[in-house]
Amino acid sequence: MRPLWRQRPQKLATYIENGAICGYDAISLRTCTQDRFRQDAFMLWEPVDGVVPNGISYYNDGASYPDPAVDGGLGPRHDERGGLVLDFSGSVQFVRFAAWASEAKATVANRLWCNPGTINGH
Numbered sequence: 001m002r003p004l005w006r007q008r009p010q011k012l013a014t015y016i017e018n019g020a021i022c023g024y025d026a027i028s029l030r031t032c033t034q035d036r037f038r039q040d041a042f043m044l045w046e047p048v049d050g051v052v053p054n055g056i057s058y059y060n061d062g063a064s065y066p067d068p069a070v071d072g073g074l075g076p077r078h079d080e081r082g083g084l085v086l087d088f089s090g091s092v093q094f095v096r097f098a099a100w101a102s103e104a105k106a107t108v109a110n111r112l113w114c115n116p117g118t119i120n121g122h
Contacts, residue, residue, distance in 0.1 A: 010034070010104055014046050014067060014077065015025075015042065015044040015045060015046050015086070016045065016046075016047055016063060016064045017043060017044050017063045018041070018042055018045075018062070018063070018064070018066060018088070018112070018114065019043070019063040019066075020032075020037070020041070020113070020114045020115040020116075020121070021062055021063065021064050022063060022109050023030055023115055023117045023118075024065060024122070027109065028059070029081055032116050032117070035061070035089055036042065036116040037088045037110065037114055037116060038088065038109075038114055039087065039088050039089040040087050040089065040111055041087060041110055041112075041114035042085045042086070042087055042091050042093075042095075042111050042114070043085075043086050043087060043088050043112045044085065044086040045066075045074050045075075045084070045085040045086070045095075046072075046075050046078075046083055046084065047064060047071065047072045047075045047076045048068075048072035048073065048075040064104075066100075066112035066113065067104045068100070068101060068104055069104075070079070073100055073101070073104060074095060074096070074097060074100045076097075080098065081118065082094055082095050082096035082097050082100070083095060083097075083100075087111070089097070107120060107122075108120055108121065109121030
């Protein structure tokens with residue numbers, strides 16, 4: 001058992017969901033059904049173990065932003081080159097950290113920023 005597991009409030013799984021599913025807390029958007037998402041978009045991933053700069057665990061509520069600067073991004077739990085993600089089609093993908101970082105910086109909708117309630121996915 002990892003030491004940080006005891007500290008985090010969410011202990012049901014090591015994976016967290018993409019906050020796009022609930023519109024990244026947008027009050028005007030309710031939880032979206034799977035058919036509204038790109039099928040290659042990332043639904044679940046294992047984040048970095050630890051806490052964000054404001055002291056809240058990455059596992060604070062089970063959902064997260066994909067931006068490494070905000071919520072840690074994809075973690076190195078299984079490989080030092082990248083991590084495993086589940087996409088909306090139900091497939092598992094290995095994503096390299098460089099690809100994740102590139103898509104996280106994008107200002108347009110992509111596999112990470114996939115909120116169907118906005119034009120840019122954010």
